[in-house]
Amino acid sequence: MGSDDSPFDDVSADRDYLRVLLTAVCVVAVVLATATLPILAPGGTQSPMESLIPLPQENPFGEAGGTSTGGSGGQLGALNPGSQTDVGGSLDSGDSGDSPYQSQDTEPHFTVTSSEPAYWRTGAYETYTGTGWDGQADPQAYQGPMAVDGMADSTVDYEVQLAKSATSLPTVWRPKSVSRDDVMVTEYGAVTSERPLPAGTTYSATSVTPPDDPEVLRTSGRDYPADIESRYTGVPASTSAQVGPFTDRLTEDSDSPYQTAATIEQWLEANKNYSLNVSQPPEDDVASEFIFQMDKGYCEYFATSMVVMLRSQDIPARYVVGYSTGEQTGQNQYTVRGMNAHAWVEVYFEGVGWVKFDPTPGQERLASEQQAMQNSSQDYSAAESGSPDEEFAVGTPAGEPQTETPTDGGGQESGGDETEGTETGADGTGDSDGTGDSGDGQTVSQSGEFIVELNRTATPGAAVAATVTRDGAPVEGATVSFNGEPVGTTGPAGTVSGTVPYEAELTITVDVASDADPLIAPSVPRDSARSFAITGPQAQQSTNASYELNTTASVSITGEQVTGSEVTVTATVDGVPVRDGDVLLDGEQVATTDRQGRATVALPTKPGNVSVAVERDAVSGNTTVVLARLSVATSPSLPLALPVAGQTVNATMDGDPVTNATVTVGGEPTARTGAAGQATVGMPFAASAEISVSKYGQTATTTVGGLLVNAAGVVLSLGVLLAGTVVGARRRNVTPGTLWGWVRAARELAVGALVGVAVVADDLLGRFRTRLELTAAALRDLFTGHRSPAALLDALRAWISERFAAAEDAASDAVAAVSTTESNGGDGTPAARVTIREAWTRFLTHVSLRRYWTRTPGEIATHAIERDGLPPAAVRTVRDAFRAVEYGQRDPQEHVAAVEDAIRHIETAAGQQSSATDDTDDATEGRP
CATH class of the missing domain: 3.10.620.30 (C8orf32 fold)
Structure with a gap:
């Protein structure tokens, strides 16, 4: 007899385990292939089958959309805007379909972790074509941080994970840096890729936003x-x-x-x-x-x-x-x-x-x-x-709408916002040329009176045009003074331009050469009409006339309001810049405003409240900047803080996350916070660890203590648990040999399970292969003329009828099993199935394998034929019946007669072999 561990002379038990290992590796490979296939598929968004199926555009509201007439965008919609697009059309490469900006698709395109919300920009266009936009731009390779033009308001750090393939990366305007090196940057500030980046791609970026005050x-x-x-x-x-x-x-x-x-x-x-x-x-x-x-x-x-x-x-x-x-x-x-x-x-x-x-x-x-x-x-x-x-x-009530609608070619315009108190000029900055229409005030005059009319409300720093008339006719050659300072002489239209002084009151004086005395404007409230009368010599007694001015400046801060940063201070009065004003931080002058009322100043490096003021003569204004203090908090990745384990660091300022802050552990820089203001660092093998976070010239520190104490507690708890386990095992007579037996039993159980799966798979593949061969043979007979289509259809109908009959028999057997449990085995198993199992058990008594439970039915049968010399036909009958009933769930009744006959042949053959062996032994013993 051969070894019990193998049914073959040249096959060892190790090779059997290798087959099991190979099966497990194949299963793992299939799982990994299934998981990675969508990532490796072309386009990065579909499986191969999905890529062959066109997906229709859909609109949940059933609304119609326009169609493209030549846009060059791609099927990725706003993630691939292309170099041109038609308004109202599609970016679907010229194919008909809804515009991506008309879609109501709720499927995610990407997710963002950002220090603040924003619009996510993918492209811009320069040329209006009448039907759409053209933005032909020559992208350049990204070569590190980009220069940011213009004023800066805040810095936004964010991380993006694509859920769809993209050729244009969503960024916040204005992008400064991106974590990828394989991207391009257009002159419009879009970050693009020559090849579509697949779904699952992640990247981080930093942008500097412009002011929107x-x-x-x-x-x-x-x-x-x-x-x-x-x-x-x-x-x-x-x-x-x-x-x-x-x-x-x-x-x-x-x-x-x-x-x-x-x-x-x-x-x-x-x-x-x-x-x-x-x-x-x-x-x-x-x-x-x-x-x-x-x-x-x-x-x-x-x-x-x-x-x-x-x-x-x-x-x-x-x-x-x-x-x-x-x-x-x-x-x-x-x-x-x-x-x-x-x-x-x-x-x-x-x-x-x-x-x-x-x-x-x-x-x-x-x-x-x-x-x-x-x-x-x-x-x-x-x-x-x-x-x-x-x-x-969502849910915010909309404002009251205007109602005016234009007519083709011009129409009627709706009224704009009232502009009184706002400076005007040729360049919009207050450098007025002195021209302009009259205001909306009324003029009440009598014969002989001078009328002075301003083209806008008088505001400190504003350039205004004053027009002097008498009896409706312009007065030429009159000298006009603001607060005693001549601003000019009226021209043929009676107009002169000047700048309103930065004072609390404006006194306008008109001096006509033909008059003996100057003419002084009477007192006028600042919110009254902008036209007023100055009488001739009769009114010379009113010498204290003045015009009240607004002297409260509005002060705005643009830029990151954090310690040590540079910000832009803007001062205006009713929208007019306060030029050449002194900028003060906590009472100390640090800068002077320019012609746009702006100045750049550096904020203090210490947290706290800072007063920012702008002053010029009687005009002043101030605001308070709160410089928040940097804070740090930590939490263990495990239930307890332990040496070598991870610790999550959270950096905040006034409750907001602080991004890109440097994290140090024990004085050594180890990480930087991400878009959520968090970073994970490892703890040293020490009793405690000092963690610091630094940014904006501030450093916040915290100490994580009790590391070794926590570790000792964990070790002690594990020791107590182990000791309790040992004591409990001894009380239940559990020895190391018992434990080793459990391990071996678990291993054999796992091996048996894998073998069972392999057997079932092999049986299913065999049936499938047989069915394919039969189908191919039938089709071959059909094409060669050996079988007519009618005969083939008859065979197909017969096969279908047989399947239905088998299903009915199975259902009948199931119903009958409920009522005939007494005629079955003691556990309710059908008698025919019991007969098959008993025959298999009787067959195993004649097989020389002691550990037959580690072998498949096929391997056991091969061993019985080749090593034990049992009848091949009978052995195969028993093997096939056992497989069909136990693994294939076939009807056992149809195999009972054949199995009973086969087991009799096997037992007869085994008995004859035993008798022959006994005779040989007797003859040997009788020799001299």
Whole structure:
């Protein structure tokens, strides 16, 4: 006899275990392949099968969208904006379909962990074509941190994980650095990739946002860089002819680029409804069509129209695409979905840079997104900041709208915001040329009176034009003085220009050469009409006349208000810059404002409250800057702080996360905080560890103690547990040999389970292979003419009938088993199945394998035939019946007769072999 460990002479037990190991490795390989296939698939977003199935565009609201007529974007929507796009059309490579900015798809496109919410920008466009936008840009390889032009307000650190493949990486405007080296940067500030980055890609970035304080933006004039002005103020001549005159009238009371932008945005939000259900866009001029003909539209229409209207006023503006903020789904975490794809506007301000404006009605857009989420049985809440000084959220009531609508080619403009108290000038900065229309006041005069009329409300620092008339005729050659200082002599139109002094009162004096005495303006309240009368010699007794001025300055701070940082201070009075004003920090002068009322100052390096004031003569204003203190907190990664274990460090200032802070352990820098202000560091093998966080010139320190004490407690607890286990084992007579036996039993159980799985898989594969062979043979007979189609159909019907009959028999057997339990085995097993199992057990008594339970039925049968010499046919009958009944769940009754006959042959053969062996032994014993 051979070894009990193997049924073959050349096969050892080690090889059997190798087969089991190979099976396990194959299973692991299949699992890993399944998990990694979506990542490795082309495009990074679909499995191979999904890539072969076209996915239809869908809109939960059943709204129609436009179609593309040549856009070059890709199927990734706002994650792949391309170099050109049609307004109202699709970025789907020219294929018909809804625009991604019209989609209400709730599937996530990416997630962001950010120090503050923002719009996620993916592209910008320069040239308006009438039907869309063109932004051909030559991207350059990213070579490290990028220069940031213009004023800086705050720094945003964020981490992005893509859920869809992308060729344009969502960033906050203005990106400064990105963690990837394999990206490009366009001249419009978009970060792109030559090859699509797959879903699952993560990257971190840092951006510096421009200021969006209206007080700061109002002081910007029109002295634009030549390159900016030439590239971003052009529109087609036909568009300008229609849109220009209307926008001129709409913004005629706007005295600065900011006021012009705000007026245009307010008009669009008030006079156009937000809707995803719009008609096919026109083929020549989308902006004119939307402004003069359409009543509703979505972001593409609003953004395009605002850019065109701004450009008609020679204000640089551009069309921008990307995603709105999305839904906050965790602390500093935002989930951005397909429905958040959005388009907005960037307006260039002198000395500031490109600033975001969003003319799309925010409240209505968020309500549409909320409805889409509810249609998907999901809750949704969102809050966003669109244009400067604008915030909206789901559930926030909308403001009262304006109602005026223009007519084609010009129409009637709606009234702009009242501009009294706001400076005017040729460049919008207050450097007025002295011209301007009269105010809205009334003039009551009598014959012989002088009338002095200002073109705007008198404000300290404002350039005003004063017009002197008598009996309706301009007075030429009159000398006009402000607070006793002559500002000039009136010209043929009776007008002279001057700057209002930085005083509490303004006294206007008119001196006409033909008069014996000067004429003095009587006392006028500052909120009265801007026109007033000065009498001739009859009024010379009124010499103390004055005009009350507003002397309270508004002081704004732009930049990160943290210790040691540089910020920009802007001072204005009713929107007019306070020029050459002294800037004081806690009473100490540190700078002087420029012509735009701005000055750059460095904040103190110590936390606390800082008073920032601006003064010039009688005009003054102040604000308080709170410099928060850096704080650090720690928490163990495990239930207890232990040596070598991880510790989570959380850095905050006034409750807000502090990003990119340096974390030191025991004086050694070990990490930097991420977008959530957190970092994980390892603890040293010591009794305690000092952890410090440093940024903005501050250092916060904390100590994690009790490391060794906690470790000792853990070791002691484990020792007590082990001792208790040993004592309990001894009481139950559990010896090391018993434990080793349990280990071996567990191993053998695992091996048996794997072998069983392999046997079942082998049986199923065998059946499948047999069925394929039979099917192939039938088809071959059909094509060669050996079998007719009718015969093949008859065979198919017979096979189906046989399957149904087998199913009915199985069901009948199951029902019968319930009522005939007494005729079955003691455990309720059918008698036929018991017979098969008994036959298998009787067969095993004639097999020379002691550890037969580690072998498959096939291996046992092979051993019985080749090593024990049992009848091959009978052995195979018993083997096949046992397999069919135990593994294949076949009907045991159909095998009983054959198995009983086979086991009789096996036992007869085994008996004959035993008798022959006994005779041989007797003959040997009888020899001399």
